[in-house]
Amino acid sequence: QKEVEQNSGPLSVPEGAIASLNCTYSDRVSQSFFWYRQYSGKSPELIMSIYSNGDKEDGRFTAQLNKASQYVSLLIRDSQPSDSATYLCAVSIPGGFKTIFGAGTRLFVKA
Amino acid sequence: GAVVSQHPSWVICKSGTSVKIECRSLDFQATTMFWYRQFPKQSLMLMATSNEGSKATYEQGVEKDKFLINHASLTLSTLTVTSAHPEDSSFYICSARDFQGRSGGEQYFGPGTRLTVT
Numbered sequence: 525q526k527e528v529e530q531n532s533g534p535l536s537v538p539e540g541a542i543a544s545l546n547c548t549y550s551d552r553v554s555q556s557f558f559w560y561r562q563y564s565g566k567s568p569e570l571i572m573s574i575y576s577n578g579d580k581e582d583g584r585f586t587a588q589l590n591k592a593s594q595y596v597s598l599l600i601r602d603s604q605p606s607d608s609a610t611y612l613c614a615v616s617i618p619g620g621f622k623t624i625f626g627a628g629t630r631l632f633v634k635a
Numbered sequence: 636g637a638v639v640s641q642h643p644s645w646v647i648c649k650s651g652t653s654v655k656i657e658c659r660s661l662d663f664q665a666t667t668m669f670w671y672r673q674f675p676k677q678s679l680m681l682m683a684t685s686n687e688g689s690k691a692t693y694e695q696g697v698e699k700d701k702f703l704i705n706h707a708s709l710t711l712s713t714l715t716v717t718s719a720h721p722e723d724s725s726f727y728i729c730s731a732r733d734f735q736g737r738s739g740g741e742q743y744f745g746p747g748t749r750l751t752v753t
Contacts, residue, residue, distance in 0.1 A: 612679070
């Protein structure tokens with residue numbers, strides 16, 4: 525079982541819609557959760573961090589964490605073509621010295 | 636804040652030569668830096684964890700004698716690809732953690748170095 529699992533996609537949504545990206549993790553002691561965005565040919569960029577159960581909103585992005593279900597998600601409201609990228613879910617164990625990345629979900633936002 | 640730079644951004648070298656890539660944290664101290672490799676349309680692959688003042692920890696299958704890592708200061712780690720071959724052509728990306736861990740473990744990535752070995 526992979527430590528951090530994501531659907532590889534591609535996930536295709538029309539412009540203006542809500543894109544929902546999901547991630548599950550296997551280590552119950554995981555403490556910190558992150559979403560990165562990676563454009564083709566570029567390095568990953570941190571867009572959201574979440575540490576406690578519930579929702580965390582930042583602009584058009586909302587991260588949701590459910591530790592009991594070992595599930596973290598990212599919602600992108602009012603999706604734009606510029607949101608088209610690969611989104612990486614990442615999980616750190618206590619101490620945070622190692623972060624495990626998922627393989628990423630490719631998102632396409634159609635104009 | 637939390638800016639990480641890499642140099643060079645791209646490099647072309649001949650087979651058999653060595654290439655050094657620098658990774659710097661510009662506005663914070665990083666006791667730990669990470670080196671990743673990414674082939675086209677594939678996932679990030681962690682190569683090694685670089686710790687300031689000590690030997691790097693390599694992931695399984697990564698040749699430590701081929702990929703030399705030096706983390707001489709809290710703001711600089713270097714990766715040297717020795718005796719490079721065409722199969723080493725890839726996108727090499729470093730990342731760094733904030734020294735005090737205030738961030739909760741976020742890694743901040745450099746812009747990457749695209750290596751082409753001819």
